[in-house]
Amino acid sequence: MPTVRRIAHEFLERRGLTTIFGNPGSNELPFLAGLPDGFTYVLGLHEGVVVGMADGYAQATGRPVLVNLHAAAGSGNAMGALTNAVYSRSPLVLTAGQQVRSAIGLEAMLANVDATQLMRPLAGWSGEPSCPGDVPRSLAQAVFEAELQRRPTYLSVPYDDWSAEIDDNPVLDRTVRRGLSPDEGQLDDLARRLDTARNPVLVLGGDIDTLGLFERAVSFAEHRALPVWVAPSPHRLPFPNRHPLFRGVLPAGIGSVSAELDGHDLVLVLGAPVFRYHQHVPGPFLPEGATLVQVTDDPGEAARAPMGESLVASAGAVLDGLLARLPAREPGETAFVPNPAAATGERALHPEQVFAALRETQPADTAYVVESTSTNSAWWRQMDLRRPGSYFWPAAGGLGFGMPAAVGVAMGLPGRPVVGVIGDGSANYGITALWTAARYRVPVTFVILRNGTYGALRWFADLLGTTDVPGTEIPGLDFAAIAAGYGVPATTVSDVDDLHAQLKTTPTGPRLIQVDTELTTP
Numbered sequence: 001m002p003t004v005r006r007i008a009h010e011f012l013e014r015r016g017l018t019t020i021f022g023n024p025g026s027n028e029l030p031f032l033a034g035l036p037d038g039f040t041y042v043l044g045l046h047e048g049v050v051v052g053m054a055d056g057y058a059q060a061t062g063r064p065v066l067v068n069l070h071a072a073a074g075s076g077n078a079m080g081a082l083t084n085a086v087y088s089r090s091p092l093v094l095t096a097g098q099q100v101r102s103a104i105g106l107e108a109m110l111a112n113v114d115a116t117q118l119m120r121p122l123a124g125w126s127g128e129p130s131c132p133g134d135v136p137r138s139l140a141q142a143v144f145e146a147e148l149q150r151r152p153t154y155l156s157v158p159y160d161d162w163s164a165e166i167d168d169n170p171v172l173d174r175t176v177r178r179g180l181s182p183d184e185g186q187l188d189d190l191a192r193r194l195d196t197a198r199n200p201v202l203v204l205g206g207d208i209d210t211l212g213l214f215e216r217a218v219s220f221a222e223h224r225a226l227p228v229w230v231a232p233s234p235h236r237l238p239f240p241n242r243h244p245l246f247r248g249v250l251p252a253g254i255g256s257v258s259a260e261l262d263g264h265d266l267v268l269v270l271g272a273p274v275f276r277y278h279q280h281v282p283g284p285f286l287p288e289g290a291t292l293v294q295v296t297d298d299p300g301e302a303a304r305a306p307m308g309e310s311l312v313a314s315a316g317a318v319l320d321g322l323l324a325r326l327p328a329r330e331p332g333e334t335a336f337v338p339n340p341a342a343a344t345g346e347r348a349l350h351p352e353q354v355f356a357a358l359r360e361t362q363p364a365d366t367a368y369v370v371e372s373t374s375t376n377s378a379w380w381r382q383m384d385l386r387r388p389g390s391y392f393w394p395a396a397g398g399l400g401f402g403m404p405a406a407v408g409v410a411m412g413l414p415g416r417p418v419v420g421v422i423g424d425g426s427a428n429y430g431i432t433a434l435w436t437a438a439r440y441r442v443p444v445t446f447v448i449l450r451n452g453t454y455g456a457l458r459w460f461a462d463l464l465g466t467t468d469v470p471g472t473e474i475p476g477l478d479f480a481a482i483a484a485g486y487g488v489p490a491t492t493v494s495d496v497d498d499l500h501a502q503l504k505t506t507p508t509g510p511r512l513i514q515v516d517t518e519l520t521t522p
């Protein structure tokens, strides 16, 4: 009879979960033993980095990804990074080694006590098989739940289960699919309301890019000449940011959103929660006279919305249904909007100069992983992103995503150049990703914006009237030296010509460019 381990390996191989991101301990070794040749194990040196890399990889490939963590301690280390994966809706299948069955109750070292509760509420599903024979089915459930919910799941497996011999399990190759088409009446109603609205507007969320609907969203907006906003706090870019119909990224305050949407009578939101607010700006949820219709495939997003109507459906089916039902409108301006001249710094480069240099030197299909919190407005002013999959941002705002996710995205998109644009504060939370990038020769460029401070916190302190706070200065960090220690070649640049020259070279492996920048506000 085959072992549980062999059945699990073969199941994972058939489902394409052959790239494992992990950091092992003794409890995990029995699962990792004898991995078939088709598997690649990507070692991360900290579990936050492991999950960040897996999140980037899952977003880049659009596929579930296996993560292997060490017992409770490794799972705990992973938890901060998991907050981002929840909101990017990344189907991560987390597995963790458990003590042998007979040692769990007596709480031997490395027993994961109450393992199924540990990752709640972040995991969409978590479990521990009731017996060795239930391991394969539980693993399949973890994969299917991750795919169906589009959310991380967690499976703890006692390590003595892997060598148990059991009957082969034919139920593993079940087909499990989602299909969330709205009915004809719902589409007719939405089409009629859009057609009769006086001044409708489209608000797109990051999910549009995740679901591969970027180009269809552009076709729809152009078909109807609809102005497009991006929903607040985007983790992906769902629409070209210099397109003539692009209006910007909505601010993340309640009152500020309704101020921006003022004058519209119908707000159609596709692929976003309504809304991911951040800074507390009291005010009405919507401008006077506006109705909002949200389309999401997440029932939770629909149920917790504080205003408007929700249709739980696939955004792709709604876009197709509306395109088929609504006549084309007269197109307006078609030329892309040129970027303004970059602001210049006095003592160091202005972040706009750095972003303009990226725009001018990097190929048009570059994927950017961004974690630089005080430079948002500079970013959108200077970038011109026209392709799907061009922009990734930590979806829950949890720092430590940028460096690892840049590695994961580069592994998941081998044909595309990848640049991580990372603040000097953010870089530290995922810094060991440099080692993985060097070890696996991942061609990724890290641009570190060194302003010596937690810039966004200074801005927040102003907003909250708490300017007299400790813990916001981070002088004395040298990322070129740190990168060298992890085996990544690095340079420090201080003028714009040097930056251009550095960026124009094509890397074959990882590299880091440290740039001193002036402080800006988001």
Ligand SMILES: Cc1ncc(C[n+]2csc(CCOP(=O)(O)OP(=O)(O)O)c2C)c(N)n1
Pocket: 080, 371, 372, 373, 374, 375, 397, 398, 399, 400, 422, 423, 424, 425, 426, 427, 429, 451, 453, 454, 455, 456, 457
């Ligand atoms: C895990 C985690 N810890 C702390 C924070 C709070 N935080 C938000 S922005 C920020 C500063 C980031 O600094 P940096 O990357 O240098 O970007 P800057 O704001 O200077 O552009 C911090 C510490 C967070 N978002 N996530």
